[in-house]
Amino acid sequence: MKSLKKQRRIQILFVATLSLVIASVLIGYAFRDGINLYRSPSQIVEAPPEATETFRLGGLVEEGSILRGQGEVISFRVTDGAEIIPVTFQGVLPDLFSEGQGMIGTGRLENGVFVASEILAKHDETYMPREVMDSLKATGVYVDPNA
Numbered sequence: 001m002k003s004l005k006k007q008r009r010i011q012i013l014f015v016a017t018l019s020l021v022i023a024s025v026l027i028g029y030a031f032r033d034g035i036n037l038y039r040s041p042s043q044i045v046e047a048p049p050e051a052t053e054t055f056r057l058g059g060l061v062e063e064g065s066i067l068r069g070q071g072e073v074i075s076f077r078v079t080d081g082a083e084i085i086p087v088t089f090q091g092v093l094p095d096l097f098s099e100g101q102g103m104i105g106t107g108r109l110e111n112g113v114f115v116a117s118e119i120l121a122k123h124d125e126t127y128m129p130r131e132v133m134d135s136l137k138a139t140g141v142y143v144d145p146n147a
Helices: 004-032 041-046 130-139
Strands: 038-040 055-061 075-080 084-090 102-110 113-123
Touching: 038 041, 038 113, 041 055, 041 130, 055 084, 055 130, 084 102, 102 130
Parallel strands: 038 055, 084 113
Antiparallel strands: 055 075, 055 102, 075 084, 102 113
16 A cells, blocks of 8 residues: 555656646746847947847947937937947837937847837936946946945
């Protein structure tokens, strides 16, 4: 009788482990397109992403770089103080989007130009996205006023 109980416990543990592995694989598969890694302009120049990879680009909008094209097409350049990446975006920019301010865009790199599908800008005068602040600190462009 003890042997049967022991065998049943081993079967239950095996099925539970197998279920956990299958669930983990399915969750990972579901997230593979939903995970957008953050990159600064310097990181993109050092190691360009694949053409099919969607990622987030962050930095400061370069002064004097915003050009409005036909319709809703806008182009500008993003910098982290060390490197500059040209960006194009088709759509309506956030109200607080402006030159010299921090931004994060989601999109893909096509022929050296970041084609953004979404642009996020700061939500008040003092806010700077953490990722952008960290990459600007690394290049010596940003000094935290609270430090």
